[in-house]
Amino acid sequence: MxxxxxxxxxxxxxxxVCDRLGITxxxxxxxxxxxxxxxxxxxxxxxxxxxxxxxxxxxxxKLAELRERVGDAPFGVDLMLPPGVPERSDPEEIARxxxxxxxxxxxxxxxxxxxxxxTRETFFTSFVRSRELFERQIxxxxxxxxxxxATAIGVPPEVIARARSARKTTLSLIGSPRHARAAMAAGVxxxxxxGYDAGGHTGPIGTMSLIPQIVEMxxxxxxxxxxxxxxxxxxxxxxxxxxxxxxxxxxxxWLAARENHTQRxxxxxxxxxGSEDTVITRAHSGKPCRVVRSAWSxxxxxxxxxxxxxxxxxxxLTGDLLAAVEEHDVAPLVYEAAGQGVAWVRHEEGVxxxxxxxxxxxxxSWAALRILATG
Ligand SMILES: Cc1cc2nc3c(=O)[nH]c(=O)nc-3n(C[C@H](O)[C@H](O)[C@H](O)COP(=O)(O)O)c2cc1C
Numbered sequence: 502m503x504x505x506x507x508x509x510x511x512x513x514x515x516x517x518v519c520d521r522l523g524i525t526x527x528x529x530x531x532x533x534x535x536x537x538x539x540x541x542x543x544x545x546x547x548x549x550x551x552x553x554x555x556x557x558x559x560x561x562x563k564l565a566e567l568r569e570r571v572g573d574a575p576f577g578v579d580l581m582l583p584p585g586v587p588e589r590s591d592p593e594e595i596a597r598x599x600x601x602x603x604x605x606x607x608x609x610x611x612x613x614x615x616x617x618x619x620t621r622e623t624f625f626t627s628f629v630r631s632r633e634l635f636e637r638q639i640x641x642x643x644x645x646x647x648x649x650x651a652t653a654i655g656v657p658p659e660v661i662a663r664a665r666s667a668r669k670t671t672l673s674l675i676g677s678p679r680h681a682r683a684a685m686a687a688g689v690x691x692x693x694x695x696g697y698d699a700g701g702h703t704g705p706i707g708t709m710s711l712i713p714q715i716v717e718m719x720x721x722x723x724x725x726x727x728x729x730x731x732x733x734x735x736x737x738x739x740x741x742x743x744x745x746x747x748x749x750x751x752x753x754x755w756l757a758a759r760e761n762h763t764q765r766x767x768x769x770x771x772x773x774x775g776s777e778d779t780v781i782t783r784a785h786s787g788k789p790c791r792v793v794r795s796a797w798s799x800x801x802x803x804x805x806x807x808x809x810x811x812x813x814x815x816x817x818l819t820g821d822l823l824a825a826v827e828e829h830d831v832a833p834l835v836y837e838a839a840g841q842g843v844a845w846v847r848h849e850e851g852v853x854x855x856x857x858x859x860x861x862x863x864x865x866s867w868a869a870l871r872i873l874a875t876g
Contacts, residue, residue, distance in 0.1 A: 511860075511861075511864055512863070512864045512867055513525070513526070513860070514526070514527055514738075514739070514742060514860075514863055514867075515527070516725075516742065516747035516748055517725065517747060518691065518725040518727070518747040518748055519747075519748070521670075521725075522547055522575050522648070522649070522670065523574075523575050524545060524546060524547045524574075524575065525545035526544070526545045526546050526856065526860060527727075527738070527742070527747060527748030527749065528541070528544075528545075528546035528547070528738070528748065528749060528751065528856055528859060528860075529546060529547045529549060529693070529727055529729075529748055529749065529750040529751070530546055530547070530548050530549065530750075530751055530752075530754075530755055530852075531549045531551060531579060531750060531751070531752045531755075532548070532549070532550065532551065532752070532755050532761065533550070533551045533553075533554055534755075534760060534761050534762065535550060535563060535566060535567050535570070536760035536761070536762070537755045537758055537760045537761050537852055538550045538567060538571075538576060539567060539570040539571055539760075540758070540760045540851070540852035540853060541755075541852055541856070542570075542571040542574040542575070542576050543571070543574070543852075543853070544852060544853045544856035544857075545856070546856055547575065547576070547577065547649075547748075548571070548576045548577070549576065549577035549578065549579050549649070549651055549750075550563070550564070550567060550576065550577070550578050550579065550647075551578075551579040551581075552578055552579065552580060552638055552641075552642065553579065553580065553581035553638075553653075554624040554625075555624065555638070556624065556627065556628065557634065557637035557638045557640075557641050558637075560638060560641035560642065560645070561641050561644065561645060564578065564641075564642070564645040564646075564647055565645070567647075568645075568646055575648035575649065576647060576648060576649070577647060577648060577649030577650065577651050577670075577672065578642045578645065578647040578649070578650055578651065579650075579651040579652075579653060579674075580635070580638055580639060580642060580650065580651070580652050580653070580660075581652075581653045581654050581655075581702075582635055582639075582652050582653070582654060582655040582656070582657055582660065583630070583654040583655050583788065583812055584655050584657075585811070585812070586630045586631050586632060586635070586812065586813050587629075587631050587632070587813070588631060588632050588633065589631045589632070589633040590628065590629040590630075590631040590633070590634065595629055595814065595817050598810065598814040598817075599810065599814055599817065599818050600807070602807055603807050603810060603818055604818065606806065606807050607818060607819055607822050610800055610822065610834075611822050611825070614796065614826075614831055614833055614834055615831075616822060616825045616826055616829065616831050616834070617825060617829050618825060619821060619824040619825035619828050619829075620828065621824065621828055622824070623820070623823075623824040623827070625816050625817075625819075625820030625823065625824060626820045626821055626824045629813050629814075629816070629817045630812065630813035630816070631813070639660055639663070643663060643664060643667045643669070644667075647669065648669065648670060649669055649670040649671070649672055649691075650664040650669045650670070650671055650672070651671075651672040651673065651674065651693070652671075652672075652673050652674070652689075653673070653674040653702070654674075654702055654788070656673045656675075656680070656683055656684045656687050656689060657687075658686070658687035658688065661673075661687045661688050661689055662687075662688065665688060665690075670690055670691065671688065671689045671690045671691070672689065672690065672691040672692070672693060672727075673687075673689040673691075673692060673693070674693045674695050674729070674750075675692055675693065675694060675695065675715065676694075676695050676696070676697075676703060676704030676705075676706060676711070677704050677706055677711070678714055678715065678718060680704075681694070681715050681718055681719065682718070685718075685719065685722055685724060689724075690724065691724065691725050691726075691727065692715060692719055692724055692725070692726045692727070693726075693727045693728075693729050693750045694708075694711050694712050694714075694715040694716075694726050694727070694728055694729065694730075694746070695708075695711075695729040695730050695750070696708025696709070696710070696711045696712070696728075696729065696730030696731065697711075697730060698730040698731025698776075698791075698840050698841040698842065699729055699730035699731065699752065699753075699791060699840045700752050700753040700756075700779070700791050700792070700838045700839040700840030700842075700843070701752060701790060701791060701838040701840070702786070702788050702789065702790045703730070703781065703789060703790070703791050703840075704789075707730075708728065708729070708730035708731050708732070709744075711730070712726065712728045712741060712744045712745070712746050713744045713745060716744060716745035716746060717745075720745070725747040725748075726745065726746050726747065727746055727747060727748045727749065727750045728741035728744070728746035728748070728749050728750065729749065729750035729751070729752070730840060731776075731840055731841045731842045732749045732750075732751055732754075732842060733751070733753065733754050733842030733844070733845035733846075734845060734859070734862050735858070735859045735860065735861065735862020735863035735864070735865065735866055736862055736863070736865075736866040737749070738859055738862075738863050739863045739866045739867060739870075751842075752838075752840065753839050753840040753842045753843050753846065754842060754845070754846070754855055755852065755855070756768075756771050756837060756839060756843075756846060757771055757772060757846045757847075757848065757849050757850065758849070758850065758851065758852045758855060759849055759850065759851050759852075760851065760852050763837075763849075764827070764830055764835070765830075766830050766832050766835050767835050767836070767837055768849065770793055770795070770835065770836070771793060771837070771839060771843055771846045772846055772847060772848060772849075774793050774794075774839070774843045774844070774846070775843070775844045776841035776842075776843065776844045778793060778794050778843070779791050779792065779793055779794060779839055779840060779841055779843055780792065780794045780798050780802075782798040782801060782802065782809075783801075783808075783809040783815070784797060784798055784800075784801035784802070784809045784815070784819075785798075785815075785836075785838065786812050786813075786815060786816055787809055787810055787811045787812035787813065787814065787815035787816065788811075788812050790838060791838065791839065791840055791841075792836050792837065792838050792839060793836050793837060793839040793843060794836070795833065795834060795835060795836035796833035796834050797823075797826075797834045797836050798836065
């Protein structure tokens, strides 16, 4: 029964983009975890694997594993391609961009929170984002049999052209009409309109204001728009469809999925967090990024704290300490990108349960709306 007392018949909501991509439900799921992506595909949605935190040498193996897991089901791969990074990661050049005061601040944080040394490598202890790294990631993705390539933070026309000649469907995450225009000019075939509420790198326009604007812009070109940012329930998904989107793209919702293998301390923080417990900070990557609030974001916004460095230098500065925080599960400093929809992250559950709940709620909302329309 829905909150209005309407009994929801099970409806399925299939949009043209579902048929185009070969999926049975208009739910798109972004994750850095293969297990989550495979489970989204198995549930009839469109799983997108983020490789922005992956060693290019390991991408072919991961994508081959994903293909084996999903069989013929389509899946996508997401690349983060911000402009303005150095040509290559030259340690001396990187070091020149990191002021001594910033190094001292990070060392002091390590001491203040008793963070032991990291013993394991992570992406951020091994790599600094550069054009050379991006090129190796792009080559690995284009050589794979992924069905779709998504780009975020940047939309290099040349990468879109290469992806299209490699017979990949192209998609771009955008946060403003200006970004949408650039993506369409580059030949992108599907837009994800991601609003301010979203977890991860985000712009200043709210999801409710952004989606209909982008739908209006993209309609004449026949480009489908997928809604993102703060979407965590079936009623929000239905609202996105009502605004002309052809589906919803979720990131935060999977953080408490069993398949995400989230460390207990972080899981607890996410479950306890409400929408006001997320903040936009540049202390994650150097670019504005919505994360669950922690001592990390608090320390970087405290009076006297240095201003975070631009991407990629901030992560070069903080990579070692954050690797140690993760490895040793240093509770106050543990955090992850998370959006305002974290308010609905209430307990650990399987991806299939999350998808089934979203579908059930969409049906219930639809039934409730129909009563209003005829009543
Ligand atoms: C933990 C996390 C990491 C993310 N990393 C990326 C990324 O590497 N590339 C990307 O395009 N989007 C990334 N995003 C954003 C998602 O693709 C998605 O647009 C966003 O999560 C949607 O809003 P929501 O968080 O409210 O569901 C990330 C989001 C989260 C929560």
